[in-house]
Amino acid sequence: MNADEAALSVRALSVEFATREGPVRAVRDVALDVYAGRTLAILGESGSGKSVTALTIMGLLDSPPARVTSGSIMFEGADLVTATERTRMRVNGEGIAMVFQDALSALNPVYTVGNQISELLRVRRGLSRAAARAQAIELMERVRIPAAARRVDDYPHQFSGGMRQRIMIALAVALDPRVLIADEPTTALDVTVQAQIMELLTELRRENGMGLVLITHDLGVVAEVADDVTVMYSGRIVERGTVEELFQRPAHPYTRGLLRSMPRPDRQDDELWAIPGAPPSSLHAPGGCPFHPRCDAAVDRCRSDQPEFELIAAGRGSACHRSQEVFDGRA
Amino acid sequence: MAEREVVLEVDSLVRHFPIKGGLLRRGRSSVQAVDGVSFTLGRGETLGVVGESGCGKSTLARTIVGLDAPTSGSVRYRGTDVHRTSARGLREMRRSVQIVLQDPYTSLNPRKTLRDLLAQPFEIHPDVLPRERRLTRIKELVELVGLDPDHLDRYPFQFSGGQRQRIGIARALALEPEVVVCDEPVSALDVSVQAQVVNLLRRLQRELGLSYVFIAHDLSVVRHISDRVAVMYLGKIVELGERRQVYERPRHPYTRALLEAVPIPDPVGRDERARTLLAGDPPSPVDPPSGCRFRTRCPKAEDVCARTEPTLEAEPGTTEAACHFPHRNSLARLGA
Numbered sequence: 012m013n014a015d016e017a018a019l020s021v022r023a024l025s026v027e028f029a030t031r032e033g034p035v036r037a038v039r040d041v042a043l044d045v046y047a048g049r050t051l052a053i054l055g056e057s058g059s060g061k062s063v064t065a066l067t068i069m070g071l072l073d074s075p076p077a078r079v080t081s082g083s084i085m086f087e088g089a090d091l092v093t094a095t096e097r098t099r100m101r102v103n104g105e106g107i108a109m110v111f112q113d114a115l116s117a118l119n120p121v122y123t124v125g126n127q128i129s130e131l132l133r134v135r136r137g138l139s140r141a142a143a144r145a146q147a148i149e150l151m152e153r154v155r156i157p158a159a160a161r162r163v164d165d166y167p168h169q170f171s172g173g174m175r176q177r178i179m180i181a182l183a184v185a186l187d188p189r190v191l192i193a194d195e196p197t198t199a200l201d202v203t204v205q206a207q208i209m210e211l212l213t214e215l216r217r218e219n220g221m222g223l224v225l226i227t228h229d230l231g232v233v234a235e236v237a238d239d240v241t242v243m244y245s246g247r248i249v250e251r252g253t254v255e256e257l258f259q260r261p262a263h264p265y266t267r268g269l270l271r272s273m274p275r276p277d278r279q280d281d282e283l284w285a286i287p288g289a290p291p292s293s294l295h296a297p298g299g300c301p302f303h304p305r306c307d308a309a310v311d312r313c314r315s316d317q318p319e320f321e322l323i324a325a326g327r328g329s330a331c332h333r334s335q336e337v338f339d340g341r342a
Numbered sequence: 343m344a345e346r347e348v349v350l351e352v353d354s355l356v357r358h359f360p361i362k363g364g365l366l367r368r369g370r371s372s373v374q375a376v377d378g379v380s381f382t383l384g385r386g387e388t389l390g391v392v393g394e395s396g397c398g399k400s401t402l403a404r405t406i407v408g409l410d411a412p413t414s415g416s417v418r419y420r421g422t423d424v425h426r427t428s429a430r431g432l433r434e435m436r437r438s439v440q441i442v443l444q445d446p447y448t449s450l451n452p453r454k455t456l457r458d459l460l461a462q463p464f465e466i467h468p469d470v471l472p473r474e475r476r477l478t479r480i481k482e483l484v485e486l487v488g489l490d491p492d493h494l495d496r497y498p499f500q501f502s503g504g505q506r507q508r509i510g511i512a513r514a515l516a517l518e519p520e521v522v523v524c525d526e527p528v529s530a531l532d533v534s535v536q537a538q539v540v541n542l543l544r545r546l547q548r549e550l551g552l553s554y555v556f557i558a559h560d561l562s563v564v565r566h567i568s569d570r571v572a573v574m575y576l577g578k579i580v581e582l583g584e585r586r587q588v589y590e591r592p593r594h595p596y597t598r599a600l601l602e603a604v605p606i607p608d609p610v611g612r613d614e615r616a617r618t619l620l621a622g623d624p625p626s627p628v629d630p631p632s633g634c635r636f637r638t639r640c641p642k643a644e645d646v647c648a649r650t651e652p653t654l655e656a657e658p659g660t661t662e663a664a665c666h667f668p669h670r671n672s673l674a675r676l677g678a
Binding site: 056057157171172173174201202203204205206207209210228229230231232233234235237254255258259265268269270272273274276282283284285286287289290305 | 394395502503504505532533534535536537538540541544559561562563565566589599600603604605606607608609610612617619620622623624
């Protein structure tokens with residue numbers, strides 16, 4: 012296998028939802044490459060389309076109302092958009108697995124955690140009851156659940172939020188997937204627990220050589236763990252780059268605004284920089300560039316023409332009419 | 343320096359929630375949500391309160407504004423005990439001490455328009471303003487918090503999250519309070535909107551001379567807005583001090599771990615950052631550890647920590663910290 016080849020490649024992906032008020036385009040023209048052993052962060056706010064992108068990759072959206080209107084999701088030579096149910100079943104879990112934000116609602120409350128992990132191993136790996144249980148305990152140890160052998164018979168509600176998230180992660184890595192998608196895995200957790208979970212995910216990624224996709228709204232988390240960053244706004248990718256470059260030299264006014272609005276210890280007495288307005292709803296996205304009503308660099312063109320996503324430097328891209336000027340610090 | 347004018351005094355505040363006997367009614371236990379919290383708040387000051395979920399922050403907020411009664415201890419607003427005053431005194435106090443809640447989606451009645459929502463405080467306290475002057479005041483409030491006066495007939499669902507939080511702030515300010523307790527006022531908002539609301543709260547404080555108790559789990563926001571900071575763990579304040587000292591020279595091991603856990607929004611040098619990762623989760627407030635409550639997760643714990651509960655103590659020029667073995671050096675990393 013070529014090391015430079017992406018483990019997962021999404022191209023020109025668009026997803027629409029049928030609503031009473033007509034079709035809503037939740038994701039438009041999204042392209043992503045996930046590489047083995049690297050962490051790709053998808054940064055965005057509510058309604059940016061980041062979770063819909065993840066759920067589409069996993070094939071977890073109900074259709075209808077959701078519909079993939081264009082694009083491909085290439086994984087191990089198969090396009091998951093057009094793949095048969097059978098291929099899909101095989102890929103999910105073994106190829107690509109997902110960790111959700113809310114572990115309590117993702118786990119089944121009436122089965123012990125050991126049961127839930129073992130069931131997966133028995134169905135997918137054909138293990139015996141005893142072997143599956145032994146491996147479930149091993150997995151729980153791997154995600155650092157103390158006294159795993161005793162706790163394997165506990166129910167989800169008997170675990171704390173951080174421990175439940177670890178169980179979710181154990182389930183997700185049980186079949187040794189090549190790509191792990193984590194959708195806001197630490198948002199519901201306290202900051203000390205959040206640090207533990209991020210460390211665990213990073214460690215598993217390193218040990219297993221997985222590609223990790225981290226979906227988050229938290230710039231701090233991105234800065235700490237991501238290798239590559241894709242910024243989404245109103246269903247589109249607005250900027251892409253490696254984490255160092257993107258933080259040092261943003262090429263889209265939205266990314267720049269987010270970075271500027273972080274409270275900084277050395278500027279405590281100043282007003283915070285604030286992006287005006289609020290993210291648009293996907294039902295009433297403004298014409299032209301979706302960010303133009305909130306943009307401090309907007310010109311007439313931005314109100315009428317949707318900017319294309321274009322490369323501005325090696326590995327860097329931005330969807331902004333003035334991306335080069337923003338990138339060079341001239342706008 | 344002018345003498346500090348104390349507006350709010352919280353003294354040995356305790357709020358335990360009894361757990362109703364189980365199937366066999368064995369032992370009466372209780373959730374020790376707030377367990378002996380004391381601080382004062384000066385006029386125009388902001389006290390930031392940080393801590394993780396279950397540390398008692400929100401119970402503290404509710405008890406300060408009189409939405410909940412303490413098990414023992416007191417909250418005094420300008421000398422009057424909030425929980426032992428007459429019905430009339432309580433009404434008076436409620437005008438002066440207001441609360442802004444976390445979730446602007448559930449704290450506003452969806453069937454009321456912006457106009458109705460802002461008229462409500464004046465209906466509850468009709469003596470504040472004669473009826474004919476209320477609309478003018480409502481429009482003033484709307485402009486004060488940066489909403490559009492043309493939107494008075496809109497319903498909550500027609501506003502964004504940030505706008506809804508502005509409505510919550512306008513309601514809290516309607517009766518011209520002196521103290522506003524903000525319970526996680528920005529954590530439900532989109533990142534790009536949080537800064538707007540933080541700026542608004544700071545501007546209002548300057549213009550109206552408000553005092554804030556600002557409760558949040560986001561340490562960088564608290565650092566930005568606070569004069570003094572209290573760190574809570576399992577119902578107790580473990581460290582209290584001037585903002586700069588708490589962030590730069592924290593003495594309690596929990597404060598240090600909390601600050602070190604905050605991700606820094608700068609990828610440069612991330613691999614060299616020192617970080618003490620705490621093991622496990624906070625224990626249950628139903629049956630907190632003996633002695634120091636933090637000892638079960640503390641890297642510095644010794645035998646004495648299980649036996650004797652440390653009290654808040656300061657050395658000259660330091661924060662007050664409740665620890666038998668407080669740190670003396672400053673924090674290496676510049677986080678949060």
